[in-house]
Amino acid sequence: MKTTNEINGSQLFFIIFQTQVGVGVLSLPYSLYAKAGADGWITLLITGVAIQLIIFMLYFLSQRFPTLTLYEYAPKIVGKYVAFVISILYIAFAIATAVIVLELFETTIKTWILFRTPMLAILLLLTVSGCYLALGKIKVMGRFYQFVSILILPLVIMAAYTLKDADIRYILPIGQSGVGTILKATQQGIVSMLGFEIVLFVYPYVQNKGKSALKSLTLANIAVTSLYTFLTFATYVFFSPVQLQMIPEPIVYMLKGVSFVIVDRVDLLFLSIWIVSVMTSYVSYLYIAGRGIQHITKRKKATWPILIAAIIALTFSMFSHDRYTVEMISGYHAKASYFFALGFPLILLCFSLIFKKKEEL
């Protein structure tokens, strides 16, 4: 029986939210601290505002072509050949993101939980279950993301529990690094909060477009910003400045010290839940890549394109990687991501405004 493949407002919210929350959350406090010192959590708030502006832009672009994805309307704006290049670039970007997610996932699992398990086995776990989810339709992703978002609650509770050992003096005086440094560190924040660009690819499936979709987008941004700010804040008041400079994954370290009545190692629970968030980010990018490949190869079903994207991502992530190469690649990826989250959509929006290109309804 045929059913519609639509997502409602709250599912859109959770798709954006879960795509944004991902691998980055573990190392974010550390990398922010390196840039903005103890004021890193303020940076995140400013990042949230910056992202809101980008979201407005993405929304206006999507709203001009309410039933098309970026792959479908790009040719209408900039012509067939340029659009082809842009599509290829987006596919490459999505696959690269998936590769980075896979690599960071693998290194984290290897450091914290499974020390001797072969790399391929861990990567395959994520790839297989991720493919299974991505092969379902967007509504299945929406339902799944919505359901697993309940798991964010225990994460927050665990982190909040550590506040009992917090020392507020660690972050005082507020604003010590100066406005310039704080603003500059925004770059770091934006990179770890990427994922909102998925709206360019899921917007046509949203049931109620227009204002209510914008509301979901904004709420998702607010939720992610507050979650990240809270987690970062919690680590900043838990560790002293000297400790923070040395600990690459402060949230997990912080939880390692906590124990509840029957759970001694809270960090293991935290990581187990975090896996689900990693999986959702991975699946989102797999979906973007798969839909792109489907579009340029003009296939009817997205099954093979998604599998191909997954296989490419798996192959690339198989290359040996230590923490430093991963960091280097993420650095390049971060610079490129500005183009994909901000640059290209902005150009497309400008062109479509100048040449008055709009979807005829």
Added chain:
Amino acid sequence: MRRSNRKAKRNKPYQIPTTTESHDAFFTIEENKDYLKAQFHHSEDLKYRPISIQDIGCLLVYLDPLVDEDKLQQTIIKPLLTKDELKIEDTVTAKEFQRSMNLYDAVSGLTKGFVMLLIEGQQYFYLFEAFSARSRAVSEPVNEQVVRGSHEGFVENIIQNLQMLRRRIENPNLVVRFFKVGKTTDTKLAIVYLQHLVNPDLIDEVEKRIKSIKADSIQTPGYVEEFIEDAPFSPFPQMLSTERPDRLTAHLIEGRIGLLMEGSPSTLIMPVTFFAFYQSPEDYNSRWYIGSILRLIRVASFIFALGLPSLYIATVSFHPEVLPAELILNIKSSLENVPFPPLLEAFIMQIILELLREAAIRLPGPIAQTIGIVGGLVIGTAIVEANLVSNMMIIVVALTAISSFAVPSYEMSMSIRLLGFPLMLLSATFGFIGLVFGLSIVLIHLCGLETFGTPYFSPLAPFRLNELKDSIVRLPRWLLGKRPSDVRPQYERQEWFSRGWKKNEDD
């Protein structure tokens, strides 16, 4: 006051017609027959028997499942034909009769087991009582027992089953459609639903799928289930199989379709959600918070039955450090003398359990108890003393088994226990990571599964907060104003301020 007036007039089309819908009878049999047909939505259990009295055409109309054949023969047809007179009152020996010109009486009478006699050229007609009070030695279905509530169970005779339904829903909108399937057996199938309530697309879809069955024989509803279900490779049952008329009735009124089969007491309900398997008619019979707690316990039982052994395996073989020191010492000391890895222990115990269950089913009651003693006491204690399986594992497996049997549906409890095996494998290879991925895959499957266009895991995915109150818990009936929206019924409201008296009392 005004509200109640409005209510009486505006009855919903699927509900029982009120007196306002009365209609004068026609003079010809044909017109009357057409009217009745339309009123019963061409339900196929409405039967006609033409007879002629003094060469005037007459027609007997009745709802087959509700009418006693003996009564019909002895008190109505036989006297009419032997006397061959139009003095109907003196001829028919039925214990109750009515003469009327209002077709509304006919419709409501037919649903109560009356036989209608139409006479050509006369506007009035007769209604004779021929209700089949015959109820067989009704027994409760053994696999769906309840403490409080109806103890009636379906039987092998499809007409008698329809009678039980018709008695529970005395409504002309209850439609029965018969199908003949099986090229060699020509088995009789029937689908039942409430016209004007069920989503018409759903009816078309079910009919389409049943009509496409091309097989030699249909011997159990299981055959039909496998032919028409959406995802044949899913481990989860997608249709609720029940032998309880009250359960079927409750689902029909929610806007679902029931499927009955000749020769089988179990009926199928479609489409259902996952949570339908965790509901028991009993929930509505006890106080609402008891019902709610029971439901919550059953949901917890699902999680235990699915994940407890895997969680235990992952913990003891990968992450014992998660547990506090005192607990680890206990567990590790019981594991010390066991030569097998936890996974193997769990498999041994689970397989023994399944063997015991399978053996006990086939045996008559008293001997089954012996099996229970041999299995539970002898194997249970001996296997620990022989150091083949640890104490902890026995506890875990026992808890799993008990949890899985707490599910009110047999197939679901089997499915869950079987799903536990791959999860155990995953957690024995990857620890918590494997368990999380395994559970994620199960969850993805549940989110993606759709039966007849309804999401299987509704109201959790897609999330509908409003409908949690009759799935995870059971709030008082008067708070459940709307039907579950997963089946997209034509009318959502099912309750209209039943506690309105409270307001009047306060004045």
